[in-house]
Amino acid sequence: MSRTGRCIGALGLVLCATSVAARGDVVSDQAAAILVVPKIVVDVTNAAPQIAPPHRIDTLIRVSNTLNAPIRLYCFYVNATPHCTSTAEPCVSNPDMCSCLTDPVTCPRSFCKTEWNEIDFRIQLTAQQPIAWLASQGASFCSPSSDPDVPCLPLSSDSGVLGPGGQSNDESLIPPVPEDPFIGELKCIAVDRNTIPIETNNLKAEVEIVRSSSGFVDVEGYNAIGIPAIPGTNNQDNVLVLGGPSAEYSPCPNLLIMDHFFDGALDPVSNKTVTTDLTLVPCSEDFATQVTPTSTVQFLIFNEFEQRLSTSRSLTCFQEIRISDIDNARPGIERSIFSAAVQGTLTGQTRIRGVADGSRTHGNTLLGVAEEFRDGGGSAAVNLHFDGSRPQSDFIYLPGN
Amino acid sequence: MGRASGVIGRWGVVTSLLLLIATLPARADVTTDRGSSILIFPKLLFDSQGILPNGRPVDTIIQISNKSNQLVFAHCFYINTVPADPTRPASATNPSQWTEVDFGLLVLTKQQPTYWQISSGRRIEPDPLCSRTVRDCNNAGFDPGAVPPVNSDPFVGELRCIETDSTGAPLNGNHLKGEATIVTKDDNDASKYNAIGVIGLNTDTGPNNGDNTLCLGGGTSEQCPTGAEYNACPQTLILTHYAECNDDPSRSCAATDPVIEEIGSGPSQVVTELTLVPCSEDYEQQAPQSVTVQFAITNEFEQSFSTSTTVTCWGNFRLNTIGPVGRIFEISTLGSRFAQTRIFAPGTDASGGARGGLVGVVEEFHRAPRTSPTPSVGRAAFNLFVEGQRPNADLIVMPEQ
Numbered sequence: 001m002s003r004t005g006r007c008i009g010a011l012g013l014v015l016c017a018t019s020v021a022a023r024g025d026v027v028s029d030q031a032a033a034i035l036v037v038p039k040i041v042v043d044v045t046n047a048a049p050q051i052a053p054p055h056r057i058d059t060l061i062r063v064s065n066t067l068n069a070p071i072r073l074y075c076f077y078v079n080a081t082p083h084c085t086s087t088a089e090p091c092v093s094n095p096d097m098c099s100c101l102t103d104p105v106t107c108p109r110s111f112c113k114t115e116w117n118e119i120d121f122r123i124q125l126t127a128q129q130p131i132a133w134l135a136s137q138g139a140s141f142c143s144p145s146s147d148p149d150v151p152c153l154p155l156s157s158d159s160g161v162l163g164p165g166g167q168s169n170d171e172s173l174i175p176p177v178p179e180d181p182f183i184g185e186l187k188c189i190a191v192d193r194n195t196i197p198i199e200t201n202n203l204k205a206e207v208e209i210v211r212s213s214s215g216f217v218d219v220e221g222y223n224a225i226g227i228p229a230i231p232g233t234n235n236q237d238n239v240l241v242l243g244g245p246s247a248e249y250s251p252c253p254n255l256l257i258m259d260h261f262f263d264g265a266l267d268p269v270s271n272k273t274v275t276t277d278l279t280l281v282p283c284s285e286d287f288a289t290q291v292t293p294t295s296t297v298q299f300l301i302f303n304e305f306e307q308r309l310s311t312s313r314s315l316t317c318f319q320e321i322r323i324s325d326i327d328n329a330r331p332g333i334e335r336s337i338f339s340a341a342v343q344g345t346l347t348g349q350t351r352i353r354g355v356a357d358g359s360r361t362h363g364n365t366l367l368g369v370a371e372e373f374r375d376g377g378g379s380a381a382v383n384l385h386f387d388g389s390r391p392q393s394d395f396i397y398l399p400g401n
Numbered sequence: 402m403g404r405a406s407g408v409i410g411r412w413g414v415v416t417s418l419l420l421l422i423a424t425l426p427a428r429a430d431v432t433t434d435r436g437s438s439i440l441i442f443p444k445l446l447f448d449s450q451g452i453l454p455n456g457r458p459v460d461t462i463i464q465i466s467n468k469s470n471q472l473v474f475a476h477c478f479y480i481n482t483v484p485a486d487p488t489r490p491a492s493a494t495n496p497s498q499w500t501e502v503d504f505g506l507l508v509l510t511k512q513q514p515t516y517w518q519i520s521s522g523r524r525i526e527p528d529p530l531c532s533r534t535v536r537d538c539n540n541a542g543f544d545p546g547a548v549p550p551v552n553s554d555p556f557v558g559e560l561r562c563i564e565t566d567s568t569g570a571p572l573n574g575n576h577l578k579g580e581a582t583i584v585t586k587d588d589n590d591a592s593k594y595n596a597i598g599v600i601g602l603n604t605d606t607g608p609n610n611g612d613n614t615l616c617l618g619g620g621t622s623e624q625c626p627t628g629a630e631y632n633a634c635p636q637t638l639i640l641t642h643y644a645e646c647n648d649d650p651s652r653s654c655a656a657t658d659p660v661i662e663e664i665g666s667g668p669s670q671v672v673t674e675l676t677l678v679p680c681s682e683d684y685e686q687q688a689p690q691s692v693t694v695q696f697a698i699t700n701e702f703e704q705s706f707s708t709s710t711t712v713t714c715w716g717n718f719r720l721n722t723i724g725p726v727g728r729i730f731e732i733s734t735l736g737s738r739f740a741q742t743r744i745f746a747p748g749t750d751a752s753g754g755a756r757g758g759l760v761g762v763v764e765e766f767h768r769a770p771r772t773s774p775t776p777s778v779g780r781a782a783f784n785l786f787v788e789g790q791r792p793n794a795d796l797i798v799m800p801e802q
Contacts, residue, residue, distance in 0.1 A: 025435070026434075027432075027434065028433060028434045028784070029431075029432065029433045029434065029784050029785070029786050029787055030786060030787055030788065031639075031786065031788065044663065058660045058663060059660070060658075060659060060660050062641050062739060064639070064641045064741045066639060066741075066786075066788065126703045127703060128699040128703060128705075128741055129699065129701060129703050129741070130641045130699070130700075130701060130739045130740060130741040131701060131739070132659075132738070132739050134659055134660060134663060136663065137663065148655060149657065149659050149662035149663060150659055150663065151659055151738060151739070154701045154702055154737060155701075155702060155703070161702070163702060163703035164703055167703065204639065204641070204786050206641055206783055208658075208660065208765075208781065210658065210660035210661060210767065210779070211779075212660070212661050212769070215777055216777055217661060217669075217767055217768070217769050217776075217777040217778065217779040218590065218779045219658075219765065219767045219779030219780065219781040220592075220781050221765065221781035221782065221783050222783070223783060223784055223786070257466070257468055257578065259464045259466050259514050259578065259579075259580055262531075264536075265531065266536055266537070266538075266539075267462075267584065267589070267591075268462065268518050268521075268539045269460040269462060269518060269520075269584040269586060270584055270586055270589040272589050302512040302513065302514065303514075303542065304513060304514055304515055304541065304542020304543055305542055305543055306510045306511060306512060306513050306543065308512070334533045340531040340538070341531055341532050341533040343531065344530040344531050344532070344538075344541055344542075345530070345531060345538070345541045345542035346516065346531065346538065346539065346540075346541060346542070347464060347514050347515070347516045347542075348514055349466045349468070349512055349513070349514040351512075372582070372591065372593065374584075374589045374590075374591060375589075376589055377588060377589025377590055377591070378588065378589060378590030378591055378779060378780070379591070380582060380591040380592050380593035380781070380782070381593070381781070382580060382593045382594070382595060383433065383434055383595060383784070384434070385434050385435060385436070385468070385578050385595070386434050386435060387435070387436065387468065
């Protein structure tokens with residue numbers, strides 16, 4: 001072997017050692033095999049107390065197939081609507097409504113307890129097809145008697161309306177969310193006709209949350225988070241491995257990064273107070289046994305002076321929280337480390353990390369979305385940034401079929 | 402030893418050749434959720450008097466963060482594309498200007514977030530800290546540098562920020578993330594999107610040669626002697642959107658927002674604005690880049706349509722103004738409430754050059770009641786989905802300093 005060949009050979013070994021596997025990352029701007037919609041909220045009956053004047057809220061989910069072939073989705077609503085333990089009434093926006101301290105005899109002590117249960121359903125999409133549905137209504141096949149204001153599934157054998165090549169949305173039925181008010185998430189997984197997960201990175205979705213009342217419309221939107229499948233790794237069982245050894249899907253991020261206004265800051269454009277809500281969901285999910293492990297979430301906050309503060313909080317299944325409530329500041333937000341009054345600047349960068357607990361059955365990474373609310377005005381949602389990955393796996397356990 | 406080294410050498414040659422072939426094409430890692438070396442904010446609006454065609458006073462807040470533990474520098478460029486007569490849309494008889502104003506270096510300390518309003522910029526001066534009693538604390542924090550306001554009122558255009566070293570030479574640090582919030586002053590509504598990031602290749606090890614020509618994708622060429630320095634721009638942008646209503650409010654329209662219809666503030670109308678900017682930009686020659694854009698549309702019935710338009714420097718289109726025949730995005734043509742549109746540019750531009758990458762963002766305006774001359778409007782921004790990678794390089798040419 002000539003000297004040149006040895007040099008090239010050495011280069012090859014170096015390249016081999018340093019080249020990484022195809023970067024598989026959780027994305028919010030590319031099609032993927034698993035879709036995660038961290039926040040769905042419904043309150044059409046206006047049963048949950050709202051800021052005055054009361055608004056009604058619903059969520060529109062838009063899903064598209066980017067493939068030139070049909071694709072099937074196996075979807076799960078995760079219902080995280082809290083209820084009073086004594087009355088089972090939903091207590092979404094007012095946890096204190098469960099308290100009953102005035103008459104403990106006839107009104108036993110109660111608290112607002114977050115629950116976690118799932119319902120699953122299947123959707124068949126045709127090639128390149130977009131569909132949408134209201135979370136409060138779900139979607140069924142379009143028919144002459146369908147409400148024209150409610151999106152429906154347009155292609156079906158029953159209606160005789162089929163796509164090119166006879167493709168249809170047959171065998172699809174999208175239920176409404178199980179209660180109103182509702183708060184929770186949605187996860188959808190690309191599967192085959194036998195509901196076996198497949199390695200098809202062709203699903204994308206957007207979410208629209210609308211608040212409306214007489215003379216008021218507010219809309220916010222964000223992209224669903226996608227978890228790409230890693231080609232050639234799927235063993236077709238009901239345990240989806242995200243990252244780590246034996247990964248079938250890309251790993252969930254080690255960190256979430258959120259740039260935000262601190263609560264109580266004045267929007268420099270409108271001079272109105274801005275607050276931020278953060279929704280977090282675990283990457284790991286057990287739809288088979290419905291076990292919901294608790295993770296510790298660390299928050300590391302940097303202000304515009306590069307000063308850092310931190311706090312932590314437990315998360316079980318789902319958390320939607322105003323950031324100035326994360327550290328349980330009382331009596332008002334002005335004592336929170338997420339407030340402009342404490343931080344001294346208008347904006348900050350918060351790095352969010354689920355603490356690994358060494359479990360071999362679930363991971364502790366997180367996904368989420370942030371929303372800004374302007375006092376007396378509208379809201380805006382924004383996808384969080386992702387950073388890094390972990391050696392440990394996350395898992396999604398599907399029910400046995 | 403000699404025989405072993407010869408075997409290793411031969412395998413190394415084979416491996417290196419295979420890896421070289423496998424790693425040549427740059428990945429299409431334009432991203433909206435990861436740290437990057439180039440940030441693109443495609444849509445900036447400032448209009449203090451509401452004289453732009455939408456008629457509402459508006460401003461934009463830029464947030465940029467350093468996500469690393471080291472000092473980061475950035476060179477930024479405003480591109481002003483307001484037409485000669487800002488009260489009318491840009492056209493052949495009302496051409497857009499293309500004026501570039503650059504500033505920097507911005508300096509961000511480790512993990513530092515910063516922000517500014519484009520109407521006022523940000524000066525280097527001591528500002529009062531926020532506190533429980535001090536609410537007027539705009540610009541508190543380390544000033545990142547002298548950020549000028551945009552150079553006209555009204556202003557429409559984009560912002561790009563390029564990570565550099567302390568001398569101003571481009572650097573592949575991938576340490577930047579950004580968001581833009583467009584706020585309408587009269588009703589305090591807001592829409593927010595993540596900046597589009599172009600990831601630099603081989604962080605900290607080159608091959609960015611630090612010259613003023615930034616090579617996004619592609620191979621070696623006269624302008625890119627070391628090949629791609631950043632990842633390629635995407636081959637395709639994907640948008641799932643509402644069909645457009647006609648502009649006559651007395652005529653009914655089925656492309657309504659089902660959420661607004663369902664919760665009682667209808668009849669509604671959704672207007673979609675698409676903003677596209679070329680990946681390539683020449684700040685040295687101040688030559689605006691033109692790109693022919695193709696649109697391939699699929700409705701819910703899997704029926705296909707297509708149209709095209711041209712983007713010169715910056716394009717902001719209401720969907721139903723796109724294309725030579727117009728109206729192709731109207732529900733009367735599309736036939737369904739939702740559609741999926743794939744947006745792409747041919748591999749070469751009109752002059753036969755090899756440019757043509759695009760990035761963009763979309764905003765929706767949900768109006769109710771549609772028949773009112775002063776409807777309530779909610780706005781929401783979405784980042785576009787991306788797919789694939791362009792085979793040819795896009796170039797950003799920075800001015801000589």
